[in-house]
Amino acid sequence: MTSSDRSSPLTGLARRGFARLTEADALLDELAGLISVDREELTAAASRSADPDEALSGLVRIARRDAEAVRQAAADAAAWRAIWNLAGASLGFGEFYLRHPEELVHLRGAGESLPADEAMRTAMLDSVGARDGFAESGGESAWVALRVRYRSILAGIAAYDLVQDDPTEVVDSVSARLADAAGAALEASLAVARTRISDPSAGTTAFPRAQVAATCFAIIAMGKAGAQELNYVSDVDVIFVGGTSDEDVVSESRAIDIATRLAMQTMRGISGAEIEPGLWEVDPNLRPEGKQGALVRTLDSHLTYYDRWAKSWEFQALLKARAVAGDMDLGERYVAAVQPKVWTSGARENFVEGVQKMRERVTDHIPADEVTRQIKLGPGGLRDIEFTVQLLQLVHGLSDERIRQRGTLAALDALVAEGYIGRTDATAFERDYRVLRLLEHRLQLRALRRTHLMPIKPDEQRALARSSKLAETGQGVLDLWEATKREVRDIHVRLFYRPLLSAVAALPESERTLSTAQAHDRLSAIGFRDPAGALRHIAALTTGLSRKASIQRHLMPVMIRWFADGVDPDYGLLAFRRISERLGNTPWFLRMLRDSSAAAESLTRVLSGSRYIGELMEWIPESAAWLDDEELLRPRSGISLQEEARAIQARHASVDDAMRSVRALRRREMLRTAMAGVLGVVTIEELASALTTITEVSIQATLRAVWPEVVPPEDGALDFAVIAMGRFGGSELGFGSDADVMYVYRANGVPAQRAHDLSVKLVAAIRQHSEDHRLPLDLDADLRPEGRNGPIARSLEAYAEYYRRWSLSWEAQALLRARGIAGSVKLLTAFFEMVDGVRYPHAIDPNGLREIKRIKARVESERLPQGADPSRHLKLGPGSLSDVEWLVQVLQLQHAHELRGMRTTSTLRALEAAREAGFIEDSDAERLRETWLLASRLRSANTLLSGQTSDALPTDRAKLDGIGRILEYPPRSASVIEEQWMGTSRRARRVFERLFYG
Template sequence: MGYVPRIESTAARLAKLGFADGARAARLSENLPDDLVEALVGVADPDLALTSLTRLAERLPGLAATLRADPVVRERLYAVLGVSAALGEHLVRHPGQLAWLAAADLGEARAALLASVGADPDAPEPRAAAKDPLVALRVAYRGRLLHIAARDLTGESAPAEVMTELSDLAGAALEAALAVARDETPGDTVRLAVIGMGKCGARELNYISDVDVIFVAEPRDGADETEALALATRLAQATMRACSAATPEGALWEVDAGLRPEGRAGPLVRTLASHLAYYRRWAKTWEFQALLKARPVAGDAELGAAYVAAVSELVWSAATRPGFVEDVQAMRRRVERHVLAEGERELKLGPGGLRDIEFAVQLLQLVHGRLDPLLRRRATLPALAALSRGGYVGREDAKGLAEAYTFLRRVEHLLQLHRLRRTHLLPTGADDLRRLGRALGATADPVGEFTARWRGHAREARRLHEKLFYRPLLQAVARLPESESRLSTAAALARLEALGYVDPAGALRHIAALSTGVTRRAAIQRTLLPVMLGWFADAPDPDAGLLGFRQVSDKLGATPWYLRLLRDETAVASRMARVLGTSRYATGLLTHAPDAVALLGSDADLVPRRADTLLGEAVAAVSRHGDEAENAVAAVRALRRRELFRTAVADLVGLADIERVGEALSDLNDVTLRAALDAAVSRVELERRAPLPTRFAVIAMGRLGGMECSYASDADVMFVHAPLEAATERQAADAAFAVAGQLRRLLSLPAPDPPLLIDPDLRPEGRQGPLVRTLASYAAYYARWSSPWESQALLRARFSAGDAELGAAFTAIADEIRYPDGGLDESAVREIRRLKARMEAERLPRGADPGLHTKLGPGGLSDVEWVAQLLQLRHAYAVPALRTTQTLRTLRAAVEAGLLDAGDAEVLAEAWRCASRIRDAIMLVKGRPGDSVPSDARERRLIAQTLGYAPDGSEDFLDDYRRVTRRARQVVERVFYES
C-alpha cells in the first residue's frame, strides 16, 4: 500500500514544478533520476519532453550517465524534446544520433548526404550503392536537422544562421536525390542543374517547406538535344520522387517546380537558351520577382552559375519593361487579396504576415536595384539592411521590420518543429500557445506575453506599404529630422513611377508643397500622405488624385476640421482618394465646394436627396437674397454643385445605379429651374414694377423630361404662358419673353460650376419659332401642323417648373398628340423609320467609329429609345402603362402588355444601361462630355476602371460593349424595322 502514496507525493511535487499532468509525469519518470526529471521544468513543454526522454532512456541504458557527463548534450536534447515530438520520435528510432548533439559541427552536409546514399562525392559519376538509399537519406537528413534544431532552440545559432543551414541542407538532399536518380536512370548525355527558388534559393528556408526549384539542362557535346532533354526530364522527375516518396522514415518534403516558365503547363526541363527566350518575350514582372531568389543548389554547378548570371541581367532590367507599372500594381492587389482572405492567425499570408514584408522588400529591390547594385540580395533581411543603408527605407523602419520578420520566422519554425509538418497557422489551444511562449523565453504568463508580442509585430509589419513604400517619398522632399534616411530624387522618382504615377516629377512637387514646413498643417499632411499616396496609386489616375488633393488642401488646409477629419476618419480619406484619383469632374466640383468633403463620411450622406427637400432649400436660398437675382441664382447653383458632387460620388462608389443617377440629376435640374425661375420672375416684376401679367411654366423635354439626365445634359425645355384676364396679349407675351430671357441669362452667368444650359430647340418650328407660346398657340399648332417627329418629341414632355396648373394643361394637350387615338397609321410608322435611318446616316460625327458611338451607333441609346417610342406611339392610347416619359419603364410596360418579348426587352435595357453608364463615366473621368468610347488606350483604360474593370481590363470592356450593342441592334432590326 506504500507504493501509491509515493506516486501521489511525486505527482504533487512534479505538478508544483510545472508539469501539467503530475500523475502521468510521476509514472513516466519512475525509472529516471530525480535531478534529470526536475531539470525538464525549464523547457517549453516539460510533459512532452518527459514522454520522449522516457522512451529514449529505454533504448539507451546509459542515458542518465551521458547527460550528467555532458551538460551541452543535455541542454540541447532537452530543448529539442520540449518543442518537437517528431524529432523526439526520430531519436527514439535512431538513438545513436544522440552522440551527434555533442558535436560543435557535423561537417559539410553535401558530402555526408551523398555518402548516405552510397555515392562518393569525389567520384566523377556517383553511384547509389546503399541498400535502401531513400531511407538512409532521410535518416541522415533528420539527424542533421536535429543538430540544427538543438543549436537553434538553445540560442547558439541566430535565426538567420539557422535558415542558411536549413537551405544548405536542402541543397545537399537534392544533390543526394539527384545521385539516386542518376543511378536509376541510365544515360549520360545531358548536364542538369537544379536552381533553388523561393526560400531555398534565398537561403532562408523553414524546417518544413515545399522546396521550389527550376531545372535547366544542356546536352553534352555531340548529344541530340531532344534525347538529352528527355533524359533530363526523367532525371528531374526521379529527383523529385526521391525527396517526396513515402518510406518507413517518411518523406523529406515536396519539390515544387511550379515557378518554371509557363508554370505547371510548361515543360519540366528546358535548356538555358529556352529559359532566356521565354523570359525575354513572355515573362511577367512577378516572374522576375521570383528570380530574385534564384541560386544553383545541386547538379552541374557551372551550368547553374551560367543560368543565374543570365537571368540576373533580366531581373534587374525588369523595371524598364513595358507593363512594369501595371504588373507591380497587380502584385500589390494580389497581396491585399491574400491579406483579406487569410485569417489573422496565418503567419505567412495573414495581415502583418511574412508575405507582407517579403513582398515590399522585393518590390523595392526591383524598383531601385536596376541603378543600385548593392540592393541585389537574395534574402529578405540582407536586402532590407541594404535598403536601409542606401536610404530607401528609414533606419528605424528597417529595424522594426527586421525584428518583426525574425520573430515571425522563429514562431513559424517552432510551429513546424512540433510535428515536422508544413504549417503557418497559429494554434488556438492554451497548451500549444504556452509551449510557443515558453520556447520564446516567456515565463510569468507565456500565453499572454506571446500573444502580445505577436500582435505587436504583426501591427508593425502591416504598415509596410506606408513604412517601406510611401513615407520615404516624404523624406525625399520634406524637412524631416536628420535621423531619418532620405531617398535621392532619382530614387523617389523611380518609386513613384513604379506606383503608377505618369508624372513622378509633378507628384514630387505636390508632395513637397503639401508636407514641407513646420506648421501643424504640414505635420498632419506628413501623417496623411504616406497612406493616401497608396490609395491614389490604387485609383485609375494617381496623378490626378494627388493634384486634386493638393488643390482641395490648398483651399481647406487652414480650416481646422478638414485635416482632422481626414486624419481621424479613415473612410473619408480613403473615399476621397478614390474619388480624386478617378473623376476629374468630381474633383472640379470639390475644389469649388471643398466643404463637401464632409459628405464622404458615410453612405447615408451620399444618398441623393428628395426633390421636395432640395426645393425647400433652394427656395430658401432665393428668398434670402430678395431682389438680388444674380446672387440668388448663384446660391442655387452652389446648392446644385454640392448635390452634383453627392450624386457623382454615390455613382462612383456604387451606391446609385444608372436609373437612380438619371432621376437624381433630373430632380436636381428641376429644382434648379424652379428656384432660378422664381428669381427671374422677381427680377422681371421688379423691372416692370408690376406683377407678372401671365402664368408661366417650363416644360421639360428630352432627357430632362425622361428623368434620364446625364452629367453633361442640357435642359431641353419649352416655355408656355397663359395671359391673365386683365392683361393684353402683348403685355403677357412681352412679360413671358422677359422671364424666359432672364432665366436663360441667370443660369448661363459665368460661375465655377457646371452650367445648366437651357436648350429650347425642341419647340414648334425649332429655332425659327417663337421662344415662348401661349397654351392656345401650342394647341393650335399641334392640331394643324404636328408631324410624326414632334409627336415623338412630346413623348418626353412633362411639367418641370412654374405654374403647375398650366403645366398640367399643356401635358393634356400633348397627350392628344403623343398618344393618338388608334395609334399611328402605317404611313406615319414608315415616316418614323425613314427619319431614323436618315439620322443614322447623317448625324454621326465625321470620323467617329459607329460601333463605339454610345448615342447614335448600332445598339446605342438612340436605337433603344426609338424602339420604346415607336411602341408608345402605336399602343399607348390603349395601354395606359406606356404613358411614361422614361425609356426603361416603357420597355417593362411593353413586356407586361405582351407587346415585346421579355428577352428582347432585357437585351435592349442592358444596352441602354451600358451606353448610359459609359457616357456618364466619360464625363466623370475626363471632366468633359463625350459620346464615343475613347480610342486613346489610356483614356479607355481609365473609363474601364471607373466602370469596375481591372486595370488591364480595357479590352474586356471593349468586347463587352460590342457584344451588348451587337445583340441590341439585332433586336432593333427585328422589332423596329420589321414588326
C-alpha cells in the same frame, strides 16, 4: 493510495506544464518501465518541451514500437534533449520517428550546431547511393530513402533551432540551412531521376545512359529557397534550364526532351505519393509563360523570352534566383545572365504596373475568414516587409550595386549601410521580421505541413508561445503578434515614404536621408509620372513652422502612399495642395486631417480618382468636411434644395446675383453627389435621381429669377412651362448628360404674338442665366417638334395642332419620356392631357412602326462619331443604351394604352412592367436591364474620371482601370471592364435584334 496521496503528484505535474494530468501520470510510469529511466528524470525532460503532454504521448508510442532505440537516445544527453524538444514542438516529428525509430540514432550530438551544406548534400546523395550523378536504383525505394534521410536532417536543424535561448537570433541561419537542405534533396532526387529514365526496368521510357549523362540540367531556386530564407515546410519555386554538353552524343532538342523528363521525375521524387509522405511541393510556375510555358528551356531560349516578352514582375521574381542543383556551371551562367535584367527592370515602361501587381499578391486569394490570422500574407505580415525591402532594392538598385542582395535581412542591412533607410527603423523592421518568421517556423513544425495561420485553439497557442520562447502564454504570443503587425504597417510608411520629406526639406546634404534624385526614383516607382512636380508639391505642403505644415509633415508619408494607390497620383497631389492652400489654417480642416484617417484617405481617393471632383473641390474646398460624415455625402432632398433656392432668391435683388448663388448651389450639390458616387455611398439609381433633382431645382430657380425681368406685370396672365425629355424626363441623368427640354406657353388673353415673343425671351433668359463655364448645363431642345427647324417655344394650341396633323412616329416616341418640371402646373396638366393620346395610342400605325425601325437603323449608321468603334459606344453602339430604350419605347407605344403600368418615363420601370405583363421573357428583360445599368454606370464613371463628357468606352488601359476603380472593381481591371461590356452588350444586342426587328 488515498486521494490526497494521489493529488500531490498530479499537482506537481500541473506545475511542470502538463494539462492532461491523469493521462500524463500513467504514461510517465509506462515510459519509465519501457526504457528504464527514472520517472522524475522523464518528468523534468518533458516539462522543458513546448507541449509536455504531446511530447510524452509521442515518445511513449515510439517506445512501444522500439524501446531500445529510445533507450539508446536517452543515453546521449544531446539526443535526449533533442527528442523531447522535437516531440513537444512537432507532432510531425513524433509521427516520423514512430514510422522510423531507427532514425533516432542521428540525433546524437544534435543541437550543438547546424549541419553544413556540403555535409547535408553528401548525406542526401549517400541515401540513394549516388555516383557520378546517377543513383544506385531508380525505384520507389530510393525516393523513400531520400525522404527519410531529408527528414532526419531536418530534425537536426530543428533540434538546433529549438534549443536556442533566443531563437529569433538564428532565424536567418536556420532558414539558410533549410534552403540548403532543400537543394540537397533536389540533387538527390535528380540522381534518382537520371537512373530512372535510363533504366528500362523502371517502367518509364528509357533514354541511353550516355545521352542522359551528356544532358545539362540545372535547377534554379526562386523565392525563399533562392534567397536562402526557406521555411520548414514551404513550396520550393524553381526554374529548369537544359542543354547539351556534347552535340555528338545528344542533340540540343533531344537534350531538352531528356531534361524535361528529368524535371518531371525530380519533382515526383520530392512530392509524389509514396509510402513515406512527400516533402514539399516543387513549383515550376515562375518559368517563362507560367503553366502554359515549356517546363524546360535552354539558356538562350530563356534569355530571348526575357528580352522580348517578360513582364516586370518576372524580373522581380528573378531577384532571388540561385543555382541549387544539377549542372551548377549552367545554373550560375543562367543567374549571371538574368541578374542585369533584374536591376534594369525599374527603367521599363511597365515597371509601376509590375510593382502594383506585387502588392496585390500580398493579399490575393486569402479567404476572408483567414485574413486576420495570416502571418505571411495578411496586413502587417511577412509579405509587407518583403515587399517594402524588395521595392527599395528595385528602385535604387539600378544605380547602386551594393544593395543587390537576395535575402531580406541582407538587403535590409545593405539599405541601412548605404543610407537609404534609417538605422532605427531598420532595426525595428528586422526584429519584426525575425519574430514573424519564427512564428511561421514554429507553426509549420507543429504538424510538418505548410501553414501560415495563427492557431485558434488555446492549447495550440500555448504550445506556440512555449516553442517560440516569445511569450509565457498563448495570450502573450497573440498580443506580441498584434503589436508586431501594427508596427510593420507603420514602419512600411516610415521606411519608404517618410524619407521623401527629407529630400525636400531645407537640410544640409549630409543630414538628408535621400537625395532629390533618390526621392525622384521612389516617387516614379510607385506611380507618379511627374516626380519632380510631386516633390515640389510635397515641399510646399510641408515646409515651414506653422501648425498646418507640422500636421502635413506628420500626415504626408501616409497620404503619399494613398495617392500612389489611386488612379492619378500626380493630379491627386496637385489638387490636394490647391485645396490645402485655399483652406489655409482653417481649424476644422487641420483637425480632420489630424484626427480622421478615414476622411483623409477618402480625400486622397476622390482627388486621385476623379478630375471632375478635383476641379470642383478647388472652387468648393469646404466640401472636404463632408468626408468626415457619410450622412453629409448623401444627396439632399428636392424639398430642401427648393427651400434653399427660394431663400437665395429672396436675399438677392438682382437676377445676376441670385443666379450666381443658384449656380453655386448646383455646383455644390453636383460635387456632393459625385463624391458619394465615387465613395460608394449611393447606388446608380440614387445617383440618377439626385442629378435629376439638382437639374430640376436649377431650372425652376432660373425660371423664377428671370420671370420678373422678362414678363411685365400687365402680361402676368401668360402661362409658361418647361418639360423634361429624354433621360432627364426619365429621371435617368448621369454625369455629363444633357438636359433635354421642351418649352410650352398659353397666352391666357395676352396677344398671340406678344405671348410668343415673351416666351422666346424667357427661353433665352433661362439659357443665358443657367450657363456655367465651370460646370456646363446644356439645355437641349432638339427633341421638340420639327427638331432644330421648329420654333423654340410653342403655344399649347400649336402643339395640339402639330401633333394632330403632322406628328411623326419618332415624335410620339420622344413624348414617352416627357415630364413637366417647371412653370405653370395648370398648363402642364393640360399639356399632358393632350399628349397622352399621342404617346399612348389605341393602336400603333404599322407604317409608323416601320418608320421607327428605319430611323433606328439610320441612327446607328449616321450618328456615331466618325471613326468611332461602334462596339465601344455606350449610347448608340450595338447593345447600348439606345437599343434598350428604343425597344422599351416600342413596347410602350404598343401596350401602354391598355397597361397603365407602362405609362412611365422610366426605362427600367417600363421594362419591368413589360416583363410582368409577359411581353418580354424574364431572361431577355434581365439582359436588357443589365446592359442599360452597366452603360449608365460606365458613362458616369468616364465623366467623373476625366472631367469631360464622352459616350465611348476608352481604349486607353489606364483610363479603363480608372473607370473600374470608380465602379469599385479591383485595381488593374481594365480587361475585366472591357470584357464585361463587350459580353453584356453582345447578349443584349441579340435580344434587341430578335424583339425589335423580328
